[in-house]
Amino acid sequence: MAEQQRLAVSTFSLMRNTPPQIHRAQKDLKLRMQEGTIVSFTTVHHVPEGFPTGPRVIGLIELEDGSKVTGQLITDNRQPTTIGMKVLPKMRLSRINNQGLRTYDVSYEIPVQQTVKNEFPGYVLALTGPSGVGKTTVSILLSTKVGKYVERVPILTTREPKEGDEDEYTHVSSEEFLELKNSGKLATFTSIPSRNEKRLYGYKIKDIEAIWKQKKIPVIITEMNLLQGLASHYGRRSILSFGLMPPGKSKRQMLSALLHRLRERGRDTEQQIEDRLKNAEEDLKFFKERRELFDDLIVNDNLDTVVGHLGGLVLERMKA
Amino acid sequence: MRSPIYLTGTGQTRFGEHWDMSIKDLMEEAIDSAIESAQCTALDIDMVVVANMLGEVASDQAHLGAMAASLLPHHPPALRAEAACASGSVALHTACALLESGKAETVLVIGVEKMTDISPAKIAAGLMGAADAEKDAPSGLTFPGIFGLIASRYMHEFNLTREQLNLVSARHHENAMSNPFAQFRKEIPAEAISMSPKVADPLCMLDCSPISDGAAAVILSTKKENPIRIAASQLATDTLSITDRPTITSFAATKDAMAAALEEAGINQSDIDHLELHDCFSIAALISLEDMGFANPGEGISLYEKKGKMTINQSGGLKACGHPVAATGIKQIIDISKQMKRSGRTYGLAHNFGGAAATCGVHILSHA
Numbered sequence: 131m132a133e134q135q136r137l138a139v140s141t142f143s144l145m146r147n148t149p150p151q152i153h154r155a156q157k158d159l160k161l162r163m164q165e166g167t168i169v170s171f172t173t174v175h176h177v178p179e180g181f182p183t184g185p186r187v188i189g190l191i192e193l194e195d196g197s198k199v200t201g202q203l204i205t206d207n208r209q210p211t212t213i214g215m216k217v218l219p220k221m222r223l224s225r226i227n228n229q230g231l232r233t234y235d236v237s238y239e240i241p242v243q244q245t246v247k248n249e250f251p252g253y254v255l256a257l258t259g260p261s262g263v264g265k266t267t268v269s270i271l272l273s274t275k276v277g278k279y280v281e282r283v284p285i286l287t288t289r290e291p292k293e294g295d296e297d298e299y300t301h302v303s304s305e306e307f308l309e310l311k312n313s314g315k316l317a318t319f320t321s322i323p324s325r326n327e328k329r330l331y332g333y334k335i336k337d338i339e340a341i342w343k344q345k346k347i348p349v350i351i352t353e354m355n356l357l358q359g360l361a362s363h364y365g366r367r368s369i370l371s372f373g374l375m376p377p378g379k380s381k382r383q384m385l386s387a388l389l390h391r392l393r394e395r396g397r398d399t400e401q402q403i404e405d406r407l408k409n410a411e412e413d414l415k416f417f418k419e420r421r422e423l424f425d426d427l428i429v430n431d432n433l434d435t436v437v438g439h440l441g442g443l444v445l446e447r448m449k450a
Numbered sequence: 451m452r453s454p455i456y457l458t459g460t461g462q463t464r465f466g467e468h469w470d471m472s473i474k475d476l477m478e479e480a481i482d483s484a485i486e487s488a489q490c491t492a493l494d495i496d497m498v499v500v501a502n503m504l505g506e507v508a509s510d511q512a513h514l515g516a517m518a519a520s521l522l523p524h525h526p527p528a529l530r531a532e533a534a535c536a537s538g539s540v541a542l543h544t545a546c547a548l549l550e551s552g553k554a555e556t557v558l559v560i561g562v563e564k565m566t567d568i569s570p571a572k573i574a575a576g577l578m579g580a581a582d583a584e585k586d587a588p589s590g591l592t593f594p595g596i597f598g599l600i601a602s603r604y605m606h607e608f609n610l611t612r613e614q615l616n617l618v619s620a621r622h623h624e625n626a627m628s629n630p631f632a633q634f635r636k637e638i639p640a641e642a643i644s645m646s647p648k649v650a651d652p653l654c655m656l657d658c659s660p661i662s663d664g665a666a667a668v669i670l671s672t673k674k675e676n677p678i679r680i681a682a683s684q685l686a687t688d689t690l691s692i693t694d695r696p697t698i699t700s701f702a703a704t705k706d707a708m709a710a711a712l713e714e715a716g717i718n719q720s721d722i723d724h725l726e727l728h729d730c731f732s733i734a735a736l737i738s739l740e741d742m743g744f745a746n747p748g749e750g751i752s753l754y755e756k757k758g759k760m761t762i763n764q765s766g767g768l769k770a771c772g773h774p775v776a777a778t779g780i781k782q783i784i785d786i787s788k789q790m791k792r793s794g795r796t797y798g799l800a801h802n803f804g805g806a807a808a809t810c811g812v813h814i815l816s817h818a
């Protein structure tokens with residue numbers, strides 16, 4: 131049930147949504163599972179009822195066999211989408227109807243442009259999850275427990291230092307950040323808009339490599355865009371990737387667990403907490419939609435268990 | 451035309467938001483004013499053709515033929531025509547066929563649409579019925595989305611800039627200032643168009659025709675002579691889905707209907723003095739000008755950069771006059787006839803399409 135609630139279940143009378151209609155639509159899905167080229171694309175800002183809210187990028191795609199289709203485009207925010215780009219098909223859960231019938235549809239993904247890496251640089255432990263789920267706490271405990279083998283990578287950010295930041299951030303100005311980015315010194319970066327400004331976040335290649343030199347595993351606290359960037363920079367197999375989920379059987383319970391933690395932490399104003407919860411919903415959705423980016427999704431209901439599990443994994447890798 | 455068809459009466463409601471009027475009230479106002487302007491009485495009407503797309507979606511009302519006929523004292527035979535936004539021209543074409551066949555001598559054609567009663571999301575879903583429900587809708591496309599795809603491709607192929615595209619809606623708003631029936635009688639500077647909220651990149655809110663209520667009626671007759679005649683009535687169709695077309699920056703149905711209409715009227719496109727074209731989205735105006743042969747491919751914008759001899763969308767077009775979908779094709783005929791009466795010039799053309807031009811109707815009017 132929790133899964134179903136995470137996707138918008140809504141009543142939309144005019145979409146093809148009855149079992150026989152969905153059944154017929156499934157028949158030609160296979161035909162659309164082809165590589166293609168973008169003929170045109172647009173961002174629809176008011177999506178029809180029944181689809182996830184928020185802007186949706188839709189492409190007109192010419193497939194390999196010459197036929198054309200329309201489909202959702204999964205864009206890569208590190209390179210601008212242009213007409214003529216190649217795309218790969220990807221089956222995604224599109225919506226769930228009122229009877230609980232799950233409809234899958236083909237969307238098209240712009241492959242991340244990357245040079246194939248033959249060498250394996252080493253492991254990176256990445257913790258992804260909504261704010262307040264306990265990523266920082268887990269990483270601190272991990273470095274006390276198996277500190278010999280792991281070290282945290284500082285997050286490079288342009289946002290103002292705050293009380294309670296501890297040592298997890300390296301603060302730089304926007305100019306310095308862009309300088310590092312343009313000279314290729316960042317493993318990955320992203321910009322997260324906030325109410326007043328655009329904040330940039332990223333990791334320095336130098337910081338990560340320094341940890342490898344000490345024969346340790348870098349621990350990275352990340353979010354969805356940074357995780358995708360890391361996976362494309364170092365290769366997916368280099369990332370020991372874990373999603374941390376708040377405890378709770380439904381999305382509502384999970385969000386309420388986060389709300390309590392954020393309030394207890396006392397770092398944010400109510401306004402900021404509201405924003406963080408909105409982002410948290412996106413994060414929870416991301417776990418589901420991009421499950422392949424995670425080795426495991428862990429519910430953070432007991433810190434000892436989580437840290438024990440991750441610590442054990444680190445020891446296993448170090449011994450191997 | 452096998453026998454001359456005269457435009458004997460015209461009438462319309464103002465286009466806009468009519469909160470206090472139902473679909474029937476809108477029809478009644480347009481029909482009454484059409485009959486009042488005609489050289490005949492209500493009892494001369496042999497048949498009624500109603501154009502409507504969204505009666506069921508927005509008003510839970512089908513069976514509009516009988517509804518329109520019941521507004522006349524003698525309940526003449528009636529039928530309804532639907533072809534999305536081209537419903538109006540399909541109804542006109544049907545009426546011409548009835549007149550040419552001799553089945554009727556005087557026909558009332560009424561286009562009506564009531565769109566503001568339901569939420570924008572519901573009306574958008576209803577309008578999406580004009581596209582292919584199996585091929586276009588499941589990706590989450592909306593109609594602005596379809597024209598967003600078209601505009602994005604057009605700009606890519608022809609290097610049209612966003613600033614140039616702004617000129618289209620700005621001109622239509624300027625024109626609407628002098629139309630008492632227009633929904634938006636308000637000038638909007640060109641630079642404001644692209645500053646309005648994004649709807650489907652690169653299209654913004656002010657590139658899109660509005661949601662409107664309205665009705666427009668004409669009375670066509672083979673018996674009641676009038677200086678204004680229907681010189682040509684032609685329809686053409688294309689695939690319902692844009693995915694089945696070789697190109698999306700040109701509409702084959704417009705080309706086909708235009709060629710057939712010019713042939714029927716026995717004129718060239720350079721003879722046209724007044725043009726009302728289907729600018730459901732700004733980009734559609736440019737593509738239509740090119741498909742009708744008024745500009746070369748990619749150069750439609752030149753007719754908005756400077757004014758020529760032929761007037762374009764003097765009524766304000768769909769953008770500024772409003773777009774109660776099925777009424778539009780009939781409203782265009784009314785506007786063309788007014789423009790010809792005022793200028794004394796000879797030929798006017800109404801271009802009206804449905805969906806992404808899956809149906810296109812072209813009507814040419816001549817003024818004796």
